[in-house]
Structures are given as structure tokens and as C-alpha cells.
Amino acid sequence: MQIVPEITRRSIENLVGNDKREDGRALDEYRDISIETNVISKAEGSARVKIGGTQVIVGIKPQLGSPFPDTPDLGVLMTNCEMLPMADPTFEPGPPSEDSIELARVVDRGIRESELVELDKLCVEEGKHVWMLFIDLHIIDNCGNLFDACELAVMAALKTTKLPVATIVDEEVVLSEDETFDLPINNELALCTFVKIGDKIVIDPTLSEESVASARLNVGVTKDGHICSMQKGGKEPLTKDDILFAVNLAVKKTKELIEHL
Amino acid sequence: MSDIIRDDGRKFDELRPIKIEAGVLERADGSAYLEVGGNKILVAVYGPRESYIRRLLEPNTGVIRCRYNMAPFSVDDRKRPGPDRRSSEISKITADALRPALMLENYPRSMIDIYIEVIEAEGGTRCAGITAASVALVDAGIPMKDIVVGCAAGKVYDEIVLDLSEKEDKEGQADVPIAMMPRTGEITLLQSDGDLTEEEFAKAIDLAMEGCRKVNEIQKEALMKKYSIE
Amino acid sequence: MIHVENKDLVIPGQILADDEYYSGRGTFKENGKVCSSLLGRVSLRNKKIRVIPLKSKYVPKKGDVVIGKIKDVRFSMWDVDINSPYSGILPAFEVFGREKKELNKVYDVGDVLFLRVVDVDEIKKAKLGLKGRGMGKFKGGIIVDIAPTKVPRLIGKKGSMINMIKDKTKCKIVVGQNGLVWVKGNEDMEQLTREIIHLIEAEAHTSGLTNKIKNKLYLAIDGELPPEEVEETEEEFVLEKPKLQNFKEELEQEEKEAEEKAAAEEAEEAEESEEAEEAEEEKEKKEKPDIGEVIEEFKRKNKSKDGSLSYGDNSNNSFILNNK
Numbered sequence: 055m056q057i058v059p060e061i062t063r064r065s066i067e068n069l070v071g072n073d074k075r076e077d078g079r080a081l082d083e084y085r086d087i088s089i090e091t092n093v094i095s096k097a098e099g100s101a102r103v104k105i106g107g108t109q110v111i112v113g114i115k116p117q118l119g120s121p122f123p124d125t126p127d128l129g130v131l132m133t134n135c136e137m138l139p140m141a142d143p144t145f146e147p148g149p150p151s152e153d154s155i156e157l158a159r160v161v162d163r164g165i166r167e168s169e170l171v172e173l174d175k176l177c178v179e180e181g182k183h184v185w186m187l188f189i190d191l192h193i194i195d196n197c198g199n200l201f202d203a204c205e206l207a208v209m210a211a212l213k214t215t216k217l218p219v220a221t222i223v224d225e226e227v228v229l230s231e232d233e234t235f236d237l238p239i240n241n242e243l244a245l246c247t248f249v250k251i252g253d254k255i256v257i258d259p260t261l262s263e264e265s266v267a268s269a270r271l272n273v274g275v276t277k278d279g280h281i282c283s284m285q286k287g288g289k290e291p292l293t294k295d296d297i298l299f300a301v302n303l304a305v306k307k308t309k310e311l312i313e314h315l
Numbered sequence: 316m317s318d319i320i321r322d323d324g325r326k327f328d329e330l331r332p333i334k335i336e337a338g339v340l341e342r343a344d345g346s347a348y349l350e351v352g353g354n355k356i357l358v359a360v361y362g363p364r365e366s367y368i369r370r371l372l373e374p375n376t377g378v379i380r381c382r383y384n385m386a387p388f389s390v391d392d393r394k395r396p397g398p399d400r401r402s403s404e405i406s407k408i409t410a411d412a413l414r415p416a417l418m419l420e421n422y423p424r425s426m427i428d429i430y431i432e433v434i435e436a437e438g439g440t441r442c443a444g445i446t447a448a449s450v451a452l453v454d455a456g457i458p459m460k461d462i463v464v465g466c467a468a469g470k471v472y473d474e475i476v477l478d479l480s481e482k483e484d485k486e487g488q489a490d491v492p493i494a495m496m497p498r499t500g501e502i503t504l505l506q507s508d509g510d511l512t513e514e515e516f517a518k519a520i521d522l523a524m525e526g527c528r529k530v531n532e533i534q535k536e537a538l539m540k541k542y543s544i545e
Numbered sequence: 546m547i548h549v550e551n552k553d554l555v556i557p558g559q560i561l562a563d564d565e566y567y568s569g570r571g572t573f574k575e576n577g578k579v580c581s582s583l584l585g586r587v588s589l590r591n592k593k594i595r596v597i598p599l600k601s602k603y604v605p606k607k608g609d610v611v612i613g614k615i616k617d618v619r620f621s622m623w624d625v626d627i628n629s630p631y632s633g634i635l636p637a638f639e640v641f642g643r644e645k646k647e648l649n650k651v652y653d654v655g656d657v658l659f660l661r662v663v664d665v666d667e668i669k670k671a672k673l674g675l676k677g678r679g680m681g682k683f684k685g686g687i688i689v690d691i692a693p694t695k696v697p698r699l700i701g702k703k704g705s706m707i708n709m710i711k712d713k714t715k716c717k718i719v720v721g722q723n724g725l726v727w728v729k730g731n732e733d734m735e736q737l738t739r740e741i742i743h744l745i746e747a748e749a750h751t752s753g754l755t756n757k758i759k760n761k762l763y764l765a766i767d768g769e770l771p772p773e774e775v776e777e778t779e780e781e782f783v784l785e786k787p788k789l790q791n792f793k794e795e796l797e798q799e800e801k802e803a804e805e806k807a808a809a810e811e812a813e814e815a816e817e818s819e820e821a822e823e824a825e826e827e828k829e830k831k832e833k834p835d836i837g838e839v840i841e842e843f844k845r846k847n848k849s850k851d852g853s854l855s856y857g858d859n860s861n862n863s864f865i866l867n868n869k
Contacts, residue, residue: 057626059614060655065687068732076736094435095353097388107341111434113388136396139382140359140430142342147382147430149397190387190396194357194432195340344600363602363630374668377630416557418573418582421604424668425630453557456600456694458582460573461558498558498580538556538584542599 056144056265063266070251070263077106077260082303084258087314089206091214099215099237103207105258107197109141112189112207114215118178118227119186129176129184133162135191135204142196156287158191161204161245163283164274165189170241171212178220183227185217187237198261201272202311205245210315213239242277244311246304250292255300257307271297273304277312281305319474322483327476328522330466330529335447335537337454345455347537349447352480353437355389356444358451363425371426377419378426381410383444385433405441406431412445412465412494412504418458427457438481442467445494445504450534454541461496462534463503466526468493468519470511475518477526491519497531500524551589555581561594571596586750599750603629603693603723605671609662610680612688612721613673618649625660625673628690628723633671635660640675657683657727659719679719686717686729689739691746693724698749699742706745706755713762714738737765 066076073081085106094100099114121128135158139145150158165171176185189211191204215237219230249259249267256263264270268290274283281301286292319327331352340346343359350356363377371378383405387393398406409431419425429451431444442465449463469479471487484490489509495502502524511519547562549555564577571583572594581587585598605611605627613633617624625633635658637648652658658681663674675681691699700707700720711718716730716738728738741758748754763771 057614057616057655059657059688060653061657061683061686062688063655064685065735069736072732074732074736076739078736094355094388096391096435096437100388109340111386113386115388115393117393134387134396136386138384138430138432139361139428140340140343140346140357140432143361143364188387188393190393192386192432192434194359195342197341344602365630365632422602422630453584454600456584456598456602458571459557460575460580460582462556496558498560499575535556539554542584543554 058262058265062262066263066266067252070254070256073254075256075260076262079258081254081256082307084202084307084310085260087206087311089210089314091210097211098217099211099213101207101210101214103203103210105199105203105206106260107195108199108203109193109195110200110203110207111192111194112204112211113192114211115188115190116215116217117186117188118183118220121177121181121184125173126181127177127184128173129171130186131162131166131171131173131189132186133158133165133189133191133208135161135193137193137196137200140195141193145193145196154193156285157200157204160201160272160274160283160285161191161208162189163285164205164243164245165208165212168241168243168274168276168280168282170239170243170276172238172240175238176217178227179222183220183222185220187215196261198264199247199258201247202245202258205243205274206311206314209243212237213242213315242312242315243274243282244308245272245274245283246300246307246311247272248300248303249288250290250296255296255303257303269296271300273301275304275308277308279305279308319476321471321476323480325476327474328525330478330526331480333530333533335450335533337450337537337541343451343455345451345453345457347447347450347454349443349450351439351443351446351478353435354433354440354443355435356440356447357432357434358444358447359430359432360427360448360451360455360457361430362427362455363419363422363457364428366426368426372424375420375423377417377422377424379410379414379417379419379429380426381406381413381429381431381448383409383431383433383441385436385440389433389436405444408504408506409441409445409448413448413452413463415501415503416449416459416461416463416496417452418460421458427452427455436481438479438484439467439492441465441504442492442494446530446534450537453538461498462531463494463496464527464531464534465492465494465504466523466530467491468523468526470509470515470519475515475522477522489515489519491516491523493520493523493527495524495527497528547589547594549587549589549594551587553587554585555587555596556584557582561587561596565592567593569593569595571598598694600692601694603627605629605631605633605662605665605669605723607662607665609722610677611660611662611671611673611723612683612719612725612727613658613660613723615652615654615656615658618652618654621648623648623652625658627660627671627673628693628721628725629671631669631671633660633662633673635673635675639663639673652682657688659683659721659727683719683727683729686727687735687739689726689728689742691724691726691742693722695746695749696720696722696724698754699726699745701755706758709755709759710738710741710762713759713766714741737762 088104091101093102097113102111137154139147216234219233248271250269269288272285333351336348339348345360445465470489471483489511491507494504559581562579568574568579581596583598585596588595613625613627616626621637623635627633660673664672714734719727
């Protein structure tokens with residue numbers, strides 16, 4: 055665990071208190087964002103996203119599998135996240151930590167609840183064969199705000215995912231060698247992450263801002279302005295006003311984020 | 316023999332296109348990115364740093380620990396995340412391949428961590444990992460006797476060829492990955508699987524060493540490019 | 546035979562010279578060749594080759610001044626993170642002698658202190674103390690971290706760089722040899738200083754840096770470039786100009802300036818890790834008495850420059866010049 059020097063905590067709190075930040079941004083301003091898609095030719099969908107120094111790679115691999123009994127005609131989404139030890143001196147090798155599972159689940163929730171992937175079109179044979187999409191997130195450089203980077207990466211990768219056309223011949227699934235179809239996507243979404251420092255709400259926190267923040271809030275908003283997922287994190291509480299302020303800002307900022315896709 | 320052309324159009328002693336970049340990550344003490352053929356490898360180095368794993372430390376020198384890991388999306392069929400027997404072995408031999416070059420006497424009881432991530436795999440990832448790891452170690456400012464470099468030769472359709480692609484590795488009869496320190500020509504990694512006559516093996520190792528020297532030039536260029544004054 | 550020139554960028558394993566050259570820090574000798582063991586720049590003086598690393602972790606040395614962070618409070622000592630593979634301890638008796646006090650009431654986890662390395666044991670653990678001007682806990686300000694190898698550049702000859710920043714930003718600045726820098730002043734000036742320090746770190750190897758930083762400072766603070774920039778730098782360089790070159794007085798002014806600049810750059814380079822150099826010189830002298838004369842002269846020549854070092858033994862306070 056990294057101990058934050060008391061004077062660093064103090065100086066960041068003072069800066070934010072005066073509506074300033076270490077890197078000169080406004081409190082509601084993102085760092086530079088860049089998105090590249092189709093970065094891995096062996097994956098059916100992939101993207102690399104940078105927000106400032108933060109860098110994540112996502113790869114999407116489809117597999118044929120059995121549907122869940124309660125949704126026999128729907129495809130399946132699985133999101134997994136590896137906070138690689140290469141990304142941060144405090145990340146340890148080994149099975150996913152609580153933080154990494156939370157990150158994967160929050161990212162997954164946005165995609166799932168916005169229903170932007172048309173899962174019914176991923177059914178090959180009802181009750182027997184459906185497409186399962188494995189969304190694997192690789193965190194390679196952690197400079198803060200992994201949540202938003204991951205959600206953008208997944209969104210960008212989904213939009214470029216192509217699946218092989220599957221047909222049933224003599225009760226067997228046959229995959230076309232050259233024919234593919236675009237993963238059916240009917241919406242777009244972004245996640246906006248806020249932290250509370252002192253009594254101010256700050257968007258897209260850097261690592262040092264995260265380290266001194268008292269609380270965190272992730273807000274997932276679709277292109278049409280609907281809120282589809284939220285998560286509060288951190289040790290301290292938030293007020294209702296904090297939350298409403300963040301949600302309002304998230305709705306505005308989402309449009310900006312989606313433009314990068 | 317020299318005029319055979321391989322499936323991907325290469326000559327017997329030709330490397331796949333290769334690209335190396337040093338210092339690509341913010342947080343790591345040193346890092347490198349390498350592409351060779353369809354391989355994409357990212358390496359980060361942390362250290363020398365304090366380690367709480369006491370039993371790994373040595374009183375008179377620094378130690379290295381290596382983790383080779385394949386991304387689930389790096390191969391055709393999704394790989395389950397986490398280490399398996401193959402990646403554990405590669406982690407070990409990679410550390411063994413790099414260790415002879417390191418000069419860590421000034422860092423007793425410290426640890427250097429090397430994290431090799433295979434983002435995309437297309438044959439020869441262990442050699443590519445070693446090559447990239449060396450660049451990342453240099454980038455981290457670790458003292459070394461030489462820059463270790465890896466390359467493989469093998470036997471495909473009865474011919475000894477350099478730097479096997481994934482397809483050649485699958486269809487071929489033998490694969491001989493090596494790593495060496497180019498200045499002295501000392502070999503720090505050697506594996507061989509498949510069927511070779513003594514003569515073929517000698518030919519393969521010569522070819523692999525020649526390949527290593529070529530790759531070494533690319534390593535040097537990458538470092539010079541990153542750090543020379545514009 | 547030598548294969549490189551002064552200030553060349555070299556990489557580990559690169560052959561630098563043949564047998565008649567001496568292997569200094571950052572190099573090793575193998576089969577009669579001097580080779581580099583680091584990514585760094587060549588520093589060539591007489592027949593001795595060193596490589597000054599671009600990056601390197603801080604390893605504590607007795608007498609160093611460092612900035613450390615309290616990471617734990619124990620029975621009779623503090624554990625201190627000194628930005629190094631090796632941690633430091635600050636024994637309670639270094640702070641209040643035999644008096645009994647509750648340690649965490651004095652310094653608590655997260656406090657940042659200016660400390661001296663009192664001793665380094667065989668496993669490189671650093672024993673720290675607070676004897677010296679300005680030592681103790683920092684109140685307020687910010688911490689900036691840079692590569693420890695860039696510290697001499699940040700300080701500059703005789704503190705020229707750091708003093709210029711202090712004067713212009715009106716910030717107090719304390720530099721630890723472990724690469725941590727404490728800055729305190731006006732909030733905006735603190736941030737500007739952080740930016741400037743990182744710029745120096747990034748461009749440490751370029752020439753004319755002092756001027757560049759000066760321009761940037763003036764532009765940021767006054768909105769205009771500084772007056773008589775050439776003059777000031779010249780004065781600074783003249784001080785470093787070796788006496789031996791006086792016979793060239795007759796030369797054209799332009800040519801002279803160029804030379805002074807080159808000499809000054811050399812001196813800048815020399816400044817880096819001078820201390821270690823001297824220790825090594827001492828060692829080498831014992832080992833190779835036959836070259837003693839060369840080294841004596843070498844040392845004599847360097848003596849004049851030693852006075853300009855920012856952290857010689859007698860200049861602890863040069864780190865906190867702005868304590869007016």
C-alpha cells in the first residue's frame with residue numbers, strides 16, 4: 055500500500071478547493087483521450103484506450119456455448135479484468151483482486167443494463183447454441199481513472215466486433231470461414247467517474263487525486279442521456295447534492311466522451 | 316538451399332518484420348514494446364526495489380523475478396487468464412536467460428520484477444519476450460554486461476530456417492529457440508524440440524545466432540532512437 | 546583506441562575503448578576492452594571513461610541529504626521511505642536523545658522530512674538523522690519527484706539553476722539527493738516550479754538549458770523574456786573557464802564564446818557524481834600507483850570545480866538558500 059504524504063494530501067485539497075488541479079485542468083475536464091480499434095488481429099474485436107497516462111487494452115473473443123436455462127434465446131456476455139502487475143507497482147500478480155472484480159463488474163453493468171448489445175441476435179439455436187462474448191480487459195498502465203478508460207475501450211471494441219456467420223447443418227453448428235457479421239449494437243454508452251476531494255467533485259481523477267479522495271462515484275450514461283449504471287466507492291459518504299451534481303455533469307460529459315468512439 | 320522461399324515469402328535466413336520501441340509505459344521503471352510478425356509483446360520492469368518476499372532475496376546481490384503471461388485474446392481460441400504450466404516454464408527460462416547479463420552486486424537484497432505480456436501471439440513469443448525484456452531492463456537503468464537477445468531457428472520441410480512463424484512451428488519438424496549475449500556470443504537460453512541430426516542442429520544454432528545479431532541491431536536502434544538528442 | 550566521444554549516448558555491452566583506457570563508474574573491463582554497463586552518456590577525462598546513467602535508483606550513501614516519508618512508527622524508531630530500493634530508519638534517539646516521548650506525536654505516518662544519511666549498514670539500510678540546517682519535518686508545500694541522476698542538473702553549477710528558480714518564483718526549494726524535491730510558495734508558483742523541474746528532468750542532457758529555463762520562467766511570470774540574457778550566462782561560464790585557455794585571449798570574440806560554452810558544458814557534466822568520482826579516484830590511486838601522477842593532476846584540476854559543487858561536505862545549506 056502506498057502512503058500518501060500528508061503535505062501532498064493537503065496541497066491537492068487546497069488546489070481543488072480553489073478549483074484548480076495539479077495538471078492545470080478544470081474540475082470538470084478530462085485528460086486527453088485516444089482510442090484505437092482493431093489492435094489485435096487474433097481477437098474478433100479489440101481496442102486500446104488512453105486517458106492521459108492511463109492505458110488499457112481490451113480484446114473480445116466469441117465462443118459458442120449453451121445459453122442460460124432462463125434465457126434460452128440470448129447470447130451471453132462475460133467481462134473479466136486483469137489489473138496487470140506491469141501497470142502499477144502496487145498491483146500484485148495472482149487471481150483478480152476485489153478492486154479488479156469491482157472494475158470488471160461496473161464496466162459490465164453499463165453494457166448489460168443499457169442493453170446495447172442485441173443478445174437475441176447472438177442466438178444460433180434456441181436452448182442449444184448461443185454466442186458467448188468474452189470481454190477481457192488488460193490494464194497496462196495505471197495513471198488513474200481505470201473505470202472510464204475500460205468502459206470506453208469495451209464500447210469501442212464492441213462496435214468493431216465481427217462474428218463468423220453460424221448456421222445449423224444436420225443439427226451441427228457450422229461456422230463460415232469467410233462470412234462475418236457485425237455485432238449488433240443499438241446504442242452507445244460511456245462511464246463518468248468522479249471523486250470527492252474536500253467538498254468538491256472532480257471528474258476523471260489522476261492517481262494522486264484518487265489517493266486523497268474521500269469517495270468515488272461512477273455514472274454510466276447512454277448516448278440518449280439515460281442513466282444505466284452507478285457505483286459509489288471509497289471510504290467516506292457522499293451527499294445527495296454531490297450525487298445529483300455528478301449525475302447532471304455525467305449526462306453532459308457522456309456526449310463528449312462518445313464523440314471519441 | 317539458399318534459394319528456397321517459405322510460405323510467407325521469406326528466404327531461409329530472413330526474419331519476420333520486426334519493430335521495437337523503448338519506454339512506452341508511464342508507471343513502470345522501464346518498458347518496451349515489440350512486434351515481430353504477428354507477435355505483439357509488452358514488457359515492464361520494476362526495480363531494483365524492496366521486496367517483502369524475504370526468501371527470494373540474496374545478501375550479496377539483487378535478484379530478478381520474471382512473469383510471462385499471455386492475454387486471453389492473444390490466441391485464436393481464448394486462453395483462460397492466469398498462469399499455466401507452459402507460462403511458468405517460460406517465466407523461469409526467461410529469468411535464466413537474462414540473469415547472466417545483469418550486474419546487480421550494487422543492489423544486494425533487492426528485487427527486479429520483469430512482466431512480459433503477450434498481447435498477441437504468432438509463434439516465437441518466448442524469444443520475442445526475452446528480446447523485449449532486455450530493452451526494458453536497459454530502459455529501467457539496470458546495469459548489464461550486454462543486451463540479451465532471443466531468436467529461433469528450426470526445421471521446416473527438411474530445411475533449416477530462421478525465425479519460425481506460427482504456421483511453420485506447427486507444421487515444422489523442429490524448433491530451436493536460443494538467447495545470447497551478442498558481444499561474447501555466449502548462449503543463455505537453449506531449447507530444442509523436434510527431430511534434428513547433429514549436423515542440422517549445428518546449422519540451426521548458427522542460423523539462430525546470426526538472427527540474434529540482426530535482432531540485436533534493432534534493439535540498439537530502439538534505445539538510441541528513444542534517448543538520443545534530437 | 547577509443548570508439549566513442551565525450552557525451553556520446555551508449556548502451557550496456559557497448560565496447561567503448563581498448564586496454565590503455567581506465568574503466569570508471571558505469572563501465573567494466575572484459576578481455577582488454579572497456580565496455581559500458583549502463584544506458585547513459587560517456588564522460589571522458591584523460592584516460593578514464595565513465596558512463597553517467599540516464600536513469601538510476603537512489604542507493605543511500607553516508608552523508609547524503611534526502612527527503613523521506615514516514616511509513617511506519619515503531620517502538621523506538623520510524624521507518625522511512627527514501628525513494629530507494631532500501632528503506633531508512635530514523636532512530637528515536639537521533640531526534641530526542643534519551644528523553645522518552647511518544648513517537649507518533651512527533652512524526653506520524655505520512656509526514657515528510659528532510660534528513661541526513663548518518664550511516665549505511667552492510668545491507669544498505671540507511672540510518673537517518675536530523676543534524677544539519679533545515680532538517681526536520683516539512684510543513685506545507687508540494688513534493689516533486691525526479692530521477693535521482695538528474696539532481697545535479699536541477700541544482701546547476703554552484704546552484705545556478707536552482708537559485709534562479711527560487712529567485713524568480715519566490716519559492717523555497719529543498720532538493721534531496723534521492724530525487725525528491727520539496728517546493729513551497731505561492732500556490733500557482735508551486736505548480737509552475739513543478740512544471741519547470743520536470744522540464745529540467747526531461748531535457749537534462751541538452752545544452753543551453755539554463756537559458757531555456759530562464760526564458761520559460763520569465764515568460765510565465767512576467768509575460769516577457771528576460772533582459773540581457775547573454776551577459777548573465779556568460780558570467781556564469783567565465784567562472785568555470787579553465788585558466789589554461791587564457792593564451793587564446795587574442796582570438797575573435799565569437800570563437801571565444803563558443804569555447805567557453807563548451808568548457809562550461811564539460812564542467813556541468815563533471816559535476817555529476819563528482820563525489821563518487823573522488824572516492825573512486827582514491828581507490829584507484831591505491832590500486833595503481835603508477836598512474837598516481839596523472840590522477841593527482843586530475844584532482845588538482847578538479848579542485849577548483851569542487852568548490853562549485855552543490856553538495857560538498859561543507860555546503861549543506863546550499864539546498865535551502867531561500868531561508869531568508
